Amino acid sequence: MKKHAIDTLCVHGGVEPEFVTGAIMTPIFQTSTYVQESPGQAKVYDYARAGNPTRTSLEKALATLEKAEHALTYSSGLAAVQAVAQLLNCGDHVLVCDDVYGGTGRLFRRIFAKYGIEFEFIDMTNTDLVSERVRKNTKMIWAESPTNPLLKLIDLEKIGSVAKKNNITFVVDNTFASPIFQNPLELGCDIVLHSTTKYIGGHSDVIGGCVMLNCSQLYDELKFLQFAGGSVNAPWDCFLLLRSIKTLSLRMQRHHENGIILAEFMKSRKEFSEVIYPGLKSHPQFDIAQRQMRGFSGMISARLQGNFDVVQNFLKKLKLFSLAESLGGVESLVNHPETMTHASVPADHRKKIGITSDLIRFSVGIENVNDLIDDITQAFD
Numbered sequence: 309m310k311k312h313a314i315d316t317l318c319v320h321g322g323v324e325p326e327f328v329t330g331a332i333m334t335p336i337f338q339t340s341t342y343v344q345e346s347p348g349q350a351k352v353y354d355y356a357r358a359g360n361p362t363r364t365s366l367e368k369a370l371a372t373l374e375k376a377e378h379a380l381t382y383s384s385g386l387a388a389v390q391a392v393a394q395l396l397n398c399g400d401h402v403l404v405c406d407d408v409y410g411g412t413g414r415l416f417r418r419i420f421a422k423y424g425i426e427f428e429f430i431d432m433t434n435t436d437l438v439s440e441r442v443r444k445n446t447k448m449i450w451a452e453s454p455t456n457p458l459l460k461l462i463d464l465e466k467i468g469s470v471a472k473k474n475n476i477t478f479v480v481d482n483t484f485a486s487p488i489f490q491n492p493l494e495l496g497c498d499i500v501l502h503s504t505t506k507y508i509g510g511h512s513d514v515i516g517g518c519v520m521l522n523c524s525q526l527y528d529e530l531k532f533l534q535f536a537g538g539s540v541n542a543p544w545d546c547f548l549l550l551r552s553i554k555t556l557s558l559r560m561q562r563h564h565e566n567g568i569i570l571a572e573f574m575k576s577r578k579e580f581s582e583v584i585y586p587g588l589k590s591h592p593q594f595d596i597a598q599r600q601m602r603g604f605s606g607m608i609s610a611r612l613q614g615n616f617d618v619v620q621n622f623l624k625k626l627k628l629f630s631l632a633e634s635l636g637g638v639e640s641l642v643n644h645p646e647t648m649t650h651a652s653v654p655a656d657h658r659k660k661i662g663i664t665s666d667l668i669r670f671s672v673g674i675e676n677v678n679d680l681i682d683d684i685t686q687a688f689d
């Protein structure tokens with residue numbers, strides 16, 4: 309399967325007709341356990357926390373998309389983040405990109421820090437800074453690219469070589485790019501993860517997460533952690549995700565096309581003092597975007613001129629863009645990071661990195677782009 313193009317892989321990758329009936333679509337194996345032939349002799353699966361055929365199909369499909377040997381799926385994106393962080397030990401030091409998703413930062417600051425793991429949040433667009441901050445006990449580098457919500461791009465090849473040289477596990481949260489537009493494992497990363505709630509799910513009707521990797525030893529550790537801890541996704545959710553993956557490539561293409569048009573439109577409007585989109589020439593890491601991404605998705609961040617009241621009025625007046633947490637669905641969403649997705653980030657850190665009240669994050673859906681432009685225009689009026 310690996311030799312096929314990504315859009316073919318979306319339709320066929322990892323999925324085979326069901327072996328008893330030949331059903332072309334993977335059935336929902338809604339079962340918690342499996343009858344054994346004799347004590348300790350399971351046919352294939354013994355208990356659904358350990359494995360389920362619908363989940364196996366999903367894992368195979370996801371591994372194919374990220375060109376990975378292995379994949380594991382979880383009950384949410386944060387459950388996937390938590391699973392990977394559980395590879396760490398007391399006394400370890402982790403470098404994290406400074407505007408990492410608020411929930412990931414909260415998990416690190418409020419939970420894993422209690423277990424004696426130190427997290428240092430730095431601007432990873434500065435590769436030299438990453439090398440400088442590596443210590444003897446640095447065990448993991450944690451990056452998003454594009455980052456949430458400032459859409460900074462991190463040079464994955466360069467950071468990957470810093471990690472390799474220092475024997476550090478390099479983790480990339482690839483949620484914003486999706487496997488259609490970026491494959492971090494091919495750029496030197498060790499573990500890639502996604503919130504499948506977002507682009508991979510794509511219809512705002514399922515919560516899930518996944519981890520993909522090539523290293524069998526790390527996979528075995530993660531598999532054990534999942535079995536021991538129990539964070540798995542339900543068969544029905546696996547089915548929904550399998551169904552979503554069929555159209556992932558088509559959807560991403562449309563998100564990308566709409567994203568470029570809308571970002572250019574927003575840039576032409578004086579109401580916005582800044583528009584951040586990896587596909588705009590004005591993006592500070594535009595050259596990295598050209599090198600490591602095949603498309604730029606539908607995530608745009610922008611700063612609206614005026615005070616918080618102006619921002620609030622604008623958000624309330626939008627009609628097609630719904631004010632909601634989350635992103636990556638077929639319908640357009642808008643988010644105010646300071647008070648919503650990144651409210652849990654300490655206020656001084658938020659201010660320092662630029663998550664201020666004027667910042668708005670748009671998740672551009674697959675609607676007709678002219679209707680989206682009209683919606684923004686009427687909200688200005």
Ligand SMILES: Cc1ncc(COP(=O)(O)O)c(C=O)c1O
Pocket residue numbers: 384385386387409411412452456481483484502503504505515516517634
């Ligand atoms: C980049 C990123 N990673 C991880 C997560 C967590 O995913 P979930 O909400 O599925 O737990 C999110 C959620 O918004 C996210 O934006």
